Structure formats: C-alpha cells, structure tokens
Amino acid sequence: MSELKDVITSYNSLSFSDRIVFYTTISNDMPLKDDLQSFLIETRLDSDSCIYCKGMHVVKNGKRKDGTQRYLCRCCRRSFIPSSDSITSRTRKSVSVWAAYLKCMLEQKTLKETSEECHISMSTAFTWRHKILDTLTELTERTYLTGIVEADETYFNVSYKGNHKRSRHFSMPRKAHRRGNDIRAKGLSSEKVCVPCAVNETGISYAEPGKPGKVSSECIKRVLGKKIAPNATLCTDRERAYQDLACTNELKLIQMDTDCRTTQKGGKTYDIQRINAYHSRLKTFIRKFHGVSTKYLGNYNVWNDLLSGNHRKTEEFIVQLWGQLLCARITRYGYDIPRRPPLPVTA
Ligand SMILES: [Zn+2]
DSSP states (O other): OHHHHHHHHHHHTSOHHHHHHHHHHHOTTSOSSSOHHHHHHHHHTGGGOOTTTOOSOEEEEEEOTTSOEEEEETTTOOEEOTTTTSTTTTOOOOHHHHHHHHHHHHTTOOHHHHHHHHTOOHHHHHHHHHHHHHHHHHHTTTOOBOSEEEEEEEEEEOOOTTSOTTOSSOOOSSOOOSTTOOOOOOSSOTTEEEEEEEEETTSOEEEOOOOBSSOOHHHHHHHHTTTBOTTOEEEEOSOTHHHHHHHHHTOEEEEOOTTOOOEEETTEEEOSHHHHHHHHHHHHHHHTTSSOOHHHHHHHHHHHHHHSSGGGGSHHHHHHHHHHHHHOOOSSOGGGGGGSOSSOOOO
16 A cells, blocks of 8 residues: 555656656556557557448458558448558557657647657658647547636747748749748738737637737637537627627627726626737747747647646546547548648638
C-alpha cells in the first residue's frame, strides 16, 4: 500500500504536461507499446471493418516491402494499410514521437523548439501542426455553442507569409510589408481580415477568419450561423450584422453598448465581458508565433479554442482527443497544406 501512496504522491506533484505523458503511457485508450502499426490495427480496423466504407468483408492482401500488412475490402474493392487516410499516413515515426509532438502543441511551443524536442525536421513539424489542426477542425465540426453566447468580431492584419513569390498560383497583390507592422491604411481597410468570434457560458469558443475589410452580415452569418445552436441567447454590441444573424437563426438577441458592463433584461443580467477576454487571449496567443499567415489563421483559431476552456484541460479529455486524432479519417492531406488560398474563400 505504501507503494501506491508513493505513486499517488508523485502523480500529484507532476505538471499538467507530464500528466499527459503519464496518461498516454498507461491508459487503455493508448497503445502500450511504442508501435504505431499495431495500435492502428487495433483501433482503426476494429471488428475487421473497412476504413473507407465500414464494410465487413475485409481480407489480408499481402505485405508491403517494409512489412506493413495490406488489406483489401471486398465491398468497395479498395486496398489500404492501417494508416491510410490518417494523420500518420506516409510517416514513419513511433507513437512516442507523436505523443511528444502533441505535448509540445499543448505547451504552445514554436516549430524550432518542437523540432528539437521531437527530433524531427522543421518542415515535418510544420506539416504535422497543420495536419493535426485540420483534423481537429473536422472532429469539432459538429460542436455547437448553446446557452448564453457572447459574440463579437476582431481583426488581424492580412499576412501573405508562406505564399511563395515565384509560385505559379500566387502573385503578391501589394508591396511586401516589413514584418507586417507598417500597415499604413488607418481603420478597417482590406489590409485587415475580420474574424467573428463567439464564446458561451461554459467556455466553449469558436472563431474563424471571415473576409478582409469591415464586418458584414454575410460574414457573420457564414462563420457563426453554423456554430450557434437554435434557442441560444446571443449577446453582442450594437452592430447590425448580429441582428441579421439572430433573425435568420431565430436566436434571442440582447444588444448593449460596447462600454456598458452589464445589461438587465427579464430579471437576468447579461454582459459581453467573456468575449472581450477571449479576444485578448486570442491576440496574445497569435502574437507568440511572430506573424501568422492569413491562410493558416483559421487553424490557429482552432488551436486557441482547444487550449481555452478549463474543462478541455482534463487528462481524460486529452487522452480521448489523442486517440481520436490518431484514428480519425482525414479528408485534407499534408501535401495540400501550402496550396491553400492566401485569403479566406468567401461564399
Ligand atoms: Zn470498403
């Protein structure tokens, strides 16, 4: 019993990130061995179903040169290996490298720090970052904000960083800025991208780059319309665009002056403090990366949303998330990452 007590005492003294490593080592949800292939076979090919059509008629279909088992689905006639269409596809790193990588992401480490800690190249670290964030976007697609939802838009400078000058698909629409700081146009010009944001009372948040320039009804409806649950109460400043959103989505709307701390309605108190705090956290988070390219800004919003909200920091959540990330079927591939449009595609 004293050994158990020692373990509990040691566990309690661990930092949050070390607890994740501890959990990823002992949890049943996670592979016990450092062998990615056997973990993927156990989790993705459960009950021998096909990873594409979930058909049950899957047969072994020889091995690849490196010894990886190949499978064939007799229903959809597609051939696959355990890592096909997953974030680990075409990578040859072990589970522990992926676990260390996720730990770095949760600690908001830079690409340089991550590549040194995980012994991977900078370009691999970059690709993995966006593969994970793309997968997270897909996994959280059906998450809605319910209850009292505070919403407001914020702005980020448009950055064309990462779009190659000699690319056949991209030509710089303006002269390059030095480190993105010398934007001369005052106010909300097309040099800034509008990012509608929303956060609810339980701390679940959502933000996505809308389009360059001033906020519009279309931009708010496109970004927040799909994320706010029907019957939610929307609290905003006096911007007209939110009236259109509330009308279209049949939401109860409470609007107040920006400098007003709280407002009373029907015996209840409403405010927009939470969304203001969210904006300042988001700005601080983005600043850490010394200029984020607009084409990747959406992914950084997803990353920030993952980190904010206390309930999301429980070890159980991290383990589940980790298992889901490794097993999820992806629809956006690593080689497509640099080919994204430089600005958000507006509907
Ligand atoms: Zn199939």
